[in-house]
Amino acid sequence: MNSDIALQAINLVKYFPTGSSGLLGRPDKSVKAVDGVSLTLRKGATLGIVGESGCGKSTLARVLTRLIEPTSGQVILNGADITHTSGKELRDVRQQMQMIFQDPVSSLNPRHSIGQIIGMPFTVQGQFDKEATPVRVRELMKLVGLNPEHFNRYPHEFSGGQRQRIGIARALALNPSVVIADEPVSALDVSVRAQILNLLEGLQAELNLSLVFIAHDLSVVRHIADEVAVMYLGKIVERGPAATVYTHPAHPYTKALLSAVPIQDPSSRGGAGRIRLQGDVPSPIDPPSGCRFRTRCWKAEALCEEQEPLLTDDGSGRLVACHFPEETPVAIGNRAQ
Amino acid sequence: MLLFIIRRLFFAIVLLIAVSVFTYFLFALLPTDPAALSCGIHCKPETIAANRIRLGYDKSIFEQYWLFLKGIFVGRDYGIGTAAFTCPAPSLGYSFNQHACVTSLIGETFPVTAYLSIGAFILWMMIGIGVGAIAALNKGKWQDRLATAFASVGVSLPTFYFGLLALFSIVIWFQILPFPSYESPLDNFPAFITAMILPWLVLAIISAASYTRLTRNGMLEAMNEDFVRLGVAKGLRLRVILRRYVMRQALIPIVTIAGLDFAGLLGGAIITESVFSLPGMGRMSIRAVVDSDLPVLVGTTMIAAVFIVLANVIVDIAYGFLDPRVRVS
Amino acid sequence: MSTFAELDHDDVVIATEIVGKSPRELAWMRFRKDKVAMFAVAVIATYVVVALFAPVICALLGISPTRLDGAALNDYGLPNGPFGNISFEHLLGVEPGTGRDILARLLYGARVSLMVGFIATFLTTTIGVVLGVVAGYKRGRIDAVISRMTDLTLAFPSFLLIIALTRPFTQRLEAIGVPEGNPARLTYIVLVLSLFGWVYVARVVRGQTLSLREREFVEAARSCGASNSHIIFKELLPNLWAPVIVIVSLSLPGYVSTEATLSFLGLGMIAPAASWGVMLGDSVKYYRSDPTYLFIPGIALIVLVLAFNIVGDAVRDALDPKGDRQNLL
Amino acid sequence: MRNHDSEPVLSVQNLQVSFTTDDGVVRAVDGVSFDVYAGETVCIVGESGSGKSVMAGSILRLNNSSTATTTGKILLGGVDVLSADESVVRGLRGSEVAMIFQDPMSALNPYYTVGDQIAEAYLVHHPEVSKKDARQVVLQMMIKVGIPSPEKRIDEYPHQFSGGMRQRIVIAIALINSPRLLIADEPTTALDVTVQAQILDLMMDLQKEFGMTILLITHDLGVVAEVAQDVIVMYAGRIVEQSDVEAIFHAPTHPYAWGLLGSVSSYGASKRGDLFTISGSPPSLISLPEGCAFHPRCVHSLGSGSRCQSEKPVLRPVGNNGSRSACHLADEVLVSIGTGTGAR
Amino acid sequence: GSSNSGGGPAGAPKKGGTVHILTLGEQIAHLDPQRNYTGTDMAFAVSTMHRTLTSYKYAGGDEGSEITADLATDTGTVTNEGKTWAFTLAGGGTFEDGSPITCADVAYGVSRTFATDIITDGPSYAMSYIDVADYPGPYKATADQQAAFDKAVNCVDQTVTFNLKVPVADFNYTTTLTAFSPVPKALDTGENYDMKPVSSGPYKIESYEIGKSLVLVRNDKWDQASDPLRHAYADSIVYEFGLDASVIDERMIKDAGDDQFAVSEGIQPENLQTIFEDDAFKNRRVDYLDPFVTYTNVNVKSVPCLDVRKAVYLALDRDALRKAGGGPYTGDYADGFIKPALAADYAKSKMLEGLNEDGTPNVEAAKAAMEAAKTSCPEVAQHAADGLVYPYPDTPVWAKAIAIWIESQAKAGITIKGEAVEASKYWPTVMAPDAVYDLARGGWAPDWLNASTVIPELFATSGGFNLTHNDADPDYAEFQTAVDAAKVNLDRAAQGKQWQELNQFVVDRLWALPGTFVKAQSIWGSKVGNAYQWGPYGSFNFGELSINS
Numbered sequence A: 001m002n003s004d005i006a007l008q009a010i011n012l013v014k015y016f017p018t019g020s021s022g023l024l025g026r027p028d029k030s031v032k033a034v035d036g037v038s039l040t041l042r043k044g045a046t047l048g049i050v051g052e053s054g055c056g057k058s059t060l061a062r063v064l065t066r067l068i069e070p071t072s073g074q075v076i077l078n079g080a081d082i083t084h085t086s087g088k089e090l091r092d093v094r095q096q097m098q099m100i101f102q103d104p105v106s107s108l109n110p111r112h113s114i115g116q117i118i119g120m121p122f123t124v125q126g127q128f129d130k131e132a133t134p135v136r137v138r139e140l141m142k143l144v145g146l147n148p149e150h151f152n153r154y155p156h157e158f159s160g161g162q163r164q165r166i167g168i169a170r171a172l173a174l175n176p177s178v179v180i181a182d183e184p185v186s187a188l189d190v191s192v193r194a195q196i197l198n199l200l201e202g203l204q205a206e207l208n209l210s211l212v213f214i215a216h217d218l219s220v221v222r223h224i225a226d227e228v229a230v231m232y233l234g235k236i237v238e239r240g241p242a243a244t245v246y247t248h249p250a251h252p253y254t255k256a257l258l259s260a261v262p263i264q265d266p267s268s269r270g271g272a273g274r275i276r277l278q279g280d281v282p283s284p285i286d287p288p289s290g291c292r293f294r295t296r297c298w299k300a301e302a303l304c305e306e307q308e309p310l311l312t313d314d315g316s317g318r319l320v321a322c323h324f325p326e327e328t329p330v331a332i333g334n335r336a337q
Numbered sequence B: 001m002l003l004f005i006i007r008r009l010f011f012a013i014v015l016l017i018a019v020s021v022f023t024y025f026l027f028a029l030l031p032t033d034p035a036a037l038s039c040g041i042h043c044k045p046e047t048i049a050a051n052r053i054r055l056g057y058d059k060s061i062f063e064q065y066w067l068f069l070k071g072i073f074v075g076r077d078y079g080i081g082t083a084a085f086t087c088p089a090p091s092l093g094y095s096f097n098q099h100a101c102v103t104s105l106i107g108e109t110f111p112v113t114a115y116l117s118i119g120a121f122i123l124w125m126m127i128g129i130g131v132g133a134i135a136a137l138n139k140g141k142w143q144d145r146l147a148t149a150f151a152s153v154g155v156s157l158p159t160f161y162f163g164l165l166a167l168f169s170i171v172i173w174f175q176i177l178p179f180p181s182y183e184s185p186l187d188n189f190p191a192f193i194t195a196m197i198l199p200w201l202v203l204a205i206i207s208a209a210s211y212t213r214l215t216r217n218g219m220l221e222a223m224n225e226d227f228v229r230l231g232v233a234k235g236l237r238l239r240v241i242l243r244r245y246v247m248r249q250a251l252i253p254i255v256t257i258a259g260l261d262f263a264g265l266l267g268g269a270i271i272t273e274s275v276f277s278l279p280g281m282g283r284m285s286i287r288a289v290v291d292s293d294l295p296v297l298v299g300t301t302m303i304a305a306v307f308i309v310l311a312n313v314i315v316d317i318a319y320g321f322l323d324p325r326v327r328v329s
Numbered sequence C: 001m002s003t004f005a006e007l008d009h010d011d012v013v014i015a016t017e018i019v020g021k022s023p024r025e026l027a028w029m030r031f032r033k034d035k036v037a038m039f040a041v042a043v044i045a046t047y048v049v050v051a052l053f054a055p056v057i058c059a060l061l062g063i064s065p066t067r068l069d070g071a072a073l074n075d076y077g078l079p080n081g082p083f084g085n086i087s088f089e090h091l092l093g094v095e096p097g098t099g100r101d102i103l104a105r106l107l108y109g110a111r112v113s114l115m116v117g118f119i120a121t122f123l124t125t126t127i128g129v130v131l132g133v134v135a136g137y138k139r140g141r142i143d144a145v146i147s148r149m150t151d152l153t154l155a156f157p158s159f160l161l162i163i164a165l166t167r168p169f170t171q172r173l174e175a176i177g178v179p180e181g182n183p184a185r186l187t188y189i190v191l192v193l194s195l196f197g198w199v200y201v202a203r204v205v206r207g208q209t210l211s212l213r214e215r216e217f218v219e220a221a222r223s224c225g226a227s228n229s230h231i232i233f234k235e236l237l238p239n240l241w242a243p244v245i246v247i248v249s250l251s252l253p254g255y256v257s258t259e260a261t262l263s264f265l266g267l268g269m270i271a272p273a274a275s276w277g278v279m280l281g282d283s284v285k286y287y288r289s290d291p292t293y294l295f296i297p298g299i300a301l302i303v304l305v306l307a308f309n310i311v312g313d314a315v316r317d318a319l320d321p322k323g324d325r326q327n328l329l
Numbered sequence D: 001m002r003n004h005d006s007e008p009v010l011s012v013q014n015l016q017v018s019f020t021t022d023d024g025v026v027r028a029v030d031g032v033s034f035d036v037y038a039g040e041t042v043c044i045v046g047e048s049g050s051g052k053s054v055m056a057g058s059i060l061r062l063n064n065s066s067t068a069t070t071t072g073k074i075l076l077g078g079v080d081v082l083s084a085d086e087s088v089v090r091g092l093r094g095s096e097v098a099m100i101f102q103d104p105m106s107a108l109n110p111y112y113t114v115g116d117q118i119a120e121a122y123l124v125h126h127p128e129v130s131k132k133d134a135r136q137v138v139l140q141m142m143i144k145v146g147i148p149s150p151e152k153r154i155d156e157y158p159h160q161f162s163g164g165m166r167q168r169i170v171i172a173i174a175l176i177n178s179p180r181l182l183i184a185d186e187p188t189t190a191l192d193v194t195v196q197a198q199i200l201d202l203m204m205d206l207q208k209e210f211g212m213t214i215l216l217i218t219h220d221l222g223v224v225a226e227v228a229q230d231v232i233v234m235y236a237g238r239i240v241e242q243s244d245v246e247a248i249f250h251a252p253t254h255p256y257a258w259g260l261l262g263s264v265s266s267y268g269a270s271k272r273g274d275l276f277t278i279s280g281s282p283p284s285l286i287s288l289p290e291g292c293a294f295h296p297r298c299v300h301s302l303g304s305g306s307r308c309q310s311e312k313p314v315l316r317p318v319g320n321n322g323s324r325s326a327c328h329l330a331d332e333v334l335v336s337i338g339t340g341t342g343a344r
Numbered sequence E: 001g002s003s004n005s006g007g008g009p010a011g012a013p014k015k016g017g018t019v020h021i022l023t024l025g026e027q028i029a030h031l032d033p034q035r036n037y038t039g040t041d042m043a044f045a046v047s048t049m050h051r052t053l054t055s056y057k058y059a060g061g062d063e064g065s066e067i068t069a070d071l072a073t074d075t076g077t078v079t080n081e082g083k084t085w086a087f088t089l090a091g092g093g094t095f096e097d098g099s100p101i102t103c104a105d106v107a108y109g110v111s112r113t114f115a116t117d118i119i120t121d122g123p124s125y126a127m128s129y130i131d132v133a134d135y136p137g138p139y140k141a142t143a144d145q146q147a148a149f150d151k152a153v154n155c156v157d158q159t160v161t162f163n164l165k166v167p168v169a170d171f172n173y174t175t176t177l178t179a180f181s182p183v184p185k186a187l188d189t190g191e192n193y194d195m196k197p198v199s200s201g202p203y204k205i206e207s208y209e210i211g212k213s214l215v216l217v218r219n220d221k222w223d224q225a226s227d228p229l230r231h232a233y234a235d236s237i238v239y240e241f242g243l244d245a246s247v248i249d250e251r252m253i254k255d256a257g258d259d260q261f262a263v264s265e266g267i268q269p270e271n272l273q274t275i276f277e278d279d280a281f282k283n284r285r286v287d288y289l290d291p292f293v294t295y296t297n298v299n300v301k302s303v304p305c306l307d308v309r310k311a312v313y314l315a316l317d318r319d320a321l322r323k324a325g326g327g328p329y330t331g332d333y334a335d336g337f338i339k340p341a342l343a344a345d346y347a348k349s350k351m352l353e354g355l356n357e358d359g360t361p362n363v364e365a366a367k368a369a370m371e372a373a374k375t376s377c378p379e380v381a382q383h384a385a386d387g388l389v390y391p392y393p394d395t396p397v398w399a400k401a402i403a404i405w406i407e408s409q410a411k412a413g414i415t416i417k418g419e420a421v422e423a424s425k426y427w428p429t430v431m432a433p434d435a436v437y438d439l440a441r442g443g444w445a446p447d448w449l450n451a452s453t454v455i456p457e458l459f460a461t462s463g464g465f466n467l468t469h470n471d472a473d474p475d476y477a478e479f480q481t482a483v484d485a486a487k488v489n490l491d492r493a494a495q496g497k498q499w500q501e502l503n504q505f506v507v508d509r510l511w512a513l514p515g516t517f518v519k520a521q522s523i524w525g526s527k528v529g530n531a532y533q534w535g536p537y538g539s540f541n542f543g544e545l546s547i548n549s
């Protein structure tokens, strides 16, 4: 096993049973939230995952962190298979891998003071120490740019950005090597968003973290990720070095996603070549056959309906799951890495 | 939707069977011996033994339950020799105290309870929702305080106390109404109304309280909804917004609770019926308690449970109709 | 870029402007502003103190809840003087028939009524909260079991059962060693009220838990390796106090009232003990011959219940100030 | 700034809205004045809590809460909304001026079909029209906002629609009476980027078709860049800058506007280009900092004892492209940006 | 002496109208004649529906206690030294279906008493007197058993002859009980006969709903000429059940609408002042001695010590108890168990020394008695100090009474442990053979005007209502012998003397503590006539009530 790899997902699948039938109302359908996802996160690197609402990003994050059990597949953390650990081992896993949450309001217990919240990991890991823990908590607060004097304050007394810092401090408490951030800035104001992104970036460098950074907005990931994975309906449609993906997206969906982000330049308004996707994301309960994107894809052909495209390397170190991917200029492919 | 209803009904039946088992065994295993109680002052051991046979308590509890269940479907025989007789299906047993089949006893008393419940229900919904709406629309003003106080006083009074107080003051001191004396509405409608108005009011005021609260809070919550804002922005009249937007939303939880409360009443408004001498199911059941009349107790408990369970089903289904989001496609 | 730790010294400045208060303190601040509610709290406190120190107070006033005072009664057994013989000797007059001091009986009665109220509330709340949280948090099979228990409990006509089971169960309790008489009866009342009462608490708590568990802080705790008990007790419970306090303050008067009703039906406290229910039940008979007596226990009960209701509403408002945002109408 | 010959469609003059709360008086909108002219798209940007929604709500008098105090003037086609009769305002709502709210998930009444809700908006201002005719109008509108197979969907309930589709319904409701002014309060914030793009395109198309004036509230500068002619930047209840869109993006005059632009990433930029940040967080509207409300976060602030800390800056014209700015140092900022020395 | 007055203005009662009876009861305990055994219900049933062989005169005052013939031609012929009684039917009587009342119907009625598995709650006189063995009642009887019964109670023409096991001097009083009413075999519905018995009197049941009402209307098959006793003034009689006691009083006081035609079954203590202090009620109220005597049984087995029993009696605040029940209206302090109304059997007895005549407790004497007990029977004295168990029916009235007991006995160092028993289950509970108690309340009314229905019933081991366990007393044998002798004494005057002595015998030993000769009060509506109290039953003669327009 490659010792350079911090976290690896192999063919992860997560189905949520739903619907009901028969007299006893047993579930008869399932939401295919994550449907065969494979990933690798190198040590010290940042992997960005993007995709629209409901495509399974959070589910993937929760499977990776073992908050829920995958239906099938494997999660490998620092070389160890953690897919089915439990008890003490699982608790150790939790030390190595932590999560930062999207909503700065709901991710902090409103009834706990900041000191309690950041100290919670020590408490639940049985490492609470009357003397050392508060000192460590204050250190952490300083680390994320919070005033340690606010130790005894409550979440409602902080702004959104500060709350997100609290969440980050909590995630860092146990010195994890892998941090999974599930849309950590989506709920924040633009002006504060930048603070948090900078903070995360700085922390990653300082603490040599391996980071999975989830967002629904490609422009946010751009700044932080070395590699990007684009998800659509529970599957990864494109994965590769950030530079490649951003400058030369191969999958039509990635392309559309990129072009949908409004450009901050009034002069390029109404620019040509913009791709507007039609319709909405189909239901993950019964996704389209073949290529899942075909219902919204302007390139779709009969083949797309019949055969599911596999994630394949297009020769530039980037993987794409499309029957008709965009051409990749070789030069760029080489430039990456 | 149909499947949903069928499933709910199926669960309801399972639940009712569970209730019947519990009820039957609970009462049957009580330490009181109805046989000993049935012969009053003149009990001799032989009489008690004879009575036990007469009442059917000589059989094992399982056999008794089986007979009870069977009775519901095929009727049941009682008595001995030339004095034998049958309670036809659906038989819930025979009351030796009242000398009648429980089913027919319930048939006689139930209408009274039903009239009482329906009238009170209509009144209390009107009062409760009306007062609650006034409170919500005048939040923070004196009307709101008054309505809240009304709600608090309403729930705080034990029914018997409030009932008797109402009876004495309205009938005796102010002489506004004659003494209530129940008559069937089919026989004498005006007398029926005069007899029922007071118990209706008493039940209504006592129960309206929680509805006032619910309506008030529900409306206030609804008024904060985005879609109400959009309704205003559309240029709709206040009246329309209240009806189509605010009330519509506020009423949903009320319907749920009202259904269950109403079912609870149908099971017997025990205290109200006693205070106002209404010959309803509630008073019959309390009489059954006093007389250790187990068949009647089991019967009324079962009927009450049927109503409660049925109300649950209806409320669930109604929910689907009221809230399209819940509707199962 | 300078180091990230330095980034935010301005934050610090701004944040210090907010006064450091826990949510609980904030709620308490808001609550304190409500004059009526504070008065209600004072009323409740007075009741509790007075009940606790009933023997002392009676000794100081030289009254006793059991001493007969034939001299205070006329030939018909009714109080001699006007207003139920209110005098220096008997500040609230005497009980018709026996001449016992009403104030003393009221004080001692408060002990029973409040004890029933508090213990039943404590039990229902504890059971309800634990089962509700577990059901809401664990979901799955445990939730199903608890929900079925809830359904079953709700399907019974609770009041009828409470009445029907009073005697036999008190006897059972006595048989298993609970001291005979009032201790057994009190135990029964408290137990049976809890048996039927937990359901309502559990339902509310389960609902709240269901929405709480979706909050990310629960997930955060789990991702740190927290055990279920940590999550339930440390993360969820502190957030449930608000609804629980509201239920408590609204259900406690209900229990006091139910005790009164049971006493009225002759199923409550046994003589010579006093309880408000016994007094209420007795006093209604005297509305003509001794109206003073009629009003004293009634007012005592209403004031208490009203106070609890007011406090309950105020607590809710204080804990959940968003109800104030009435944007539109 | 462009010249306007005609009367403004909307003229807001010294609008102040405050809420009395337990914790003190919240000055949500604190002396805002601006005009909107026919056919324009005006964007209002600003951080969360800067008073955008409250301001927008005031235009149709939607903040009628008992705790709110509103002063100033809002002229809509010559009518002062704040002092007019309720019936007059009701006549304006939905017909002259329509609104779209941020969250399409909760903006629709869950208990009625979408058709009913669109028709309701039409019928309230066209009482003479029959229900049957109204249905035809609704179907037309649904086609316009791009809802596939409207005959089938007209009788469905909001929860059966996706977020984007719901927002289309909301737009249909807003446009069914061909309003002169459309106020859209963050209409795309809750939507995914691909859907956001669809909705923005739709709005712009419809604006062309109906000739509406649009007041668009957003905090996404990308959106501003795509659609706005005129931009108003709000901070802590006040307008800090008003410029046309080119000026905002190329020569912002207020440090806040400047910071806002700098802190936003665009995917065009490359990785690890550190983002500029506006440090700190927005102030509490109950106790605003003395002087310029932005000074604690401002990199240009002149420090203690300066005008920035003592004097409230007024919105005044700066530069030569018609921009207005509420910064004491507007001209200096303009210069520093121009020379690119402002960024640290 | 009772002040028994006829109600309403003078003049012959008129026919017509509807009489209402307001009651808190939920039903008539039993309408089945063989199961009916409560004073009021018997007065009601006898006067309206169930004719008997003999009856009491239809009149108030002492006259009402005189026996007279009803179905029979006379009050019976006794032969065989009191062991054979014969009654001849006068004829002409019919049931409500028109069929004539025959001797067989009388015999059949009596036979039903024996079916104790269906016919519960009725008096057991027939079973203890009639000379038949192992007869299970008519429903289960084999032919042989039936033949044996028919021999014991045989019909020759219209003469029914009862062959008794023992001499019964006043068997013709026994036959006033509805248990000796005729029942037509063909119409007997066993268990359900209680709900709709066949009437032989002037009224029949139109409707009967437990908890609501019983409506009697005229029985058009009843022939006034065949019935020398009944007048049946009212056209119909309506029993209204399940009313709150306070509400009944209030309706009677208010006297509005139909309540002007109503009677009720007594007045609550709390309303006595209102009614008896106001002359407005002068013509429609009565205060009279009813047949009851109240007393407290002492369990002689668990309190085998006269000193302790004395102490209890002396310490008892009878005055407070009486006040709680309405003062003098509760009754007169009793000096024994035989009421003065039983003129032949009553003599003022010598009461316990030290007992205050005004009913107040004599604490000093009680303490002295307790002191004495500590030497004479220390264990019992200790038992009394520890706690005498006193079960009582759990009613508001008794809640007060027991409080008075506890409080007054405490002054003499005696502890009372009250045990609340559900009111409706009170009697079965205390009368159960294994019931545990030291004190138990009692109240008894003679079944007819002979202490033979009092002393043996209350104090002989064979008595139906002996709660004293007095067979533990060494003197019991002596007592039993005397009772046996008195019972069969056919000389009424001598027999009376024997009862007087036996009464004194019990009072001296305090097997039971005499309480009061109970008084009762009644009120009736202003338009009700003929509202006299019928002595033997202590209630209105319901069938005779009339309406004055």
Ligand SMILES: Nc1ncnc2c1ncn2[C@@H]1O[C@H](COP(=O)(O)OP(=O)(O)OP(=O)(O)O)[C@@H](O)[C@H]1O
Residues within 6 Å of the ligand: A016, A017, A018, A031, A032, A033, A051, A052, A053, A054, A055, A056, A057, A058, A059, A060, A216, A284
């Ligand atoms: N516990 C669950 N039970 C059933 N379905 C679920 C559950 N959790 C998630 N889903 C479904 O799985 C799909 C993926 O959800 P997920 O939350 O992973 O999406 P996401 O990409 O994180 O979306 P967002 O951007 O809105 O957070 C959705 O359709 C969601 O409804």
Ligand SMILES: Nc1ncnc2c1ncn2[C@@H]1O[C@H](COP(=O)(O)OP(=O)(O)OP(=O)(O)O)[C@@H](O)[C@H]1O
Residues within 6 Å of the ligand: C325, C326, C327, D019, D020, D021, D026, D027, D028, D046, D047, D048, D049, D050, D051, D052, D053, D054, D055, D065, D067, D219, D285
């Ligand atoms: N009814 C109210 N009572 C008290 N304060 C209010 C009320 N409505 C709004 N506010 C306050 O007014 C300020 C401005 O709110 P507003 O909703 O206008 O902000 P916004 O700019 O629209 O923010 P966002 O981008 O989050 O929508 C906020 O601080 C808000 O808390």
Ligand SMILES: [Mg+2]
Residues within 6 Å of the ligand: A057, A058, A059, A182, A183
């Ligand atoms: Mg997510």
Ligand SMILES: [Mg+2]
Residues within 6 Å of the ligand: D052, D053, D054, D185, D186
């Ligand atoms: Mg807003």
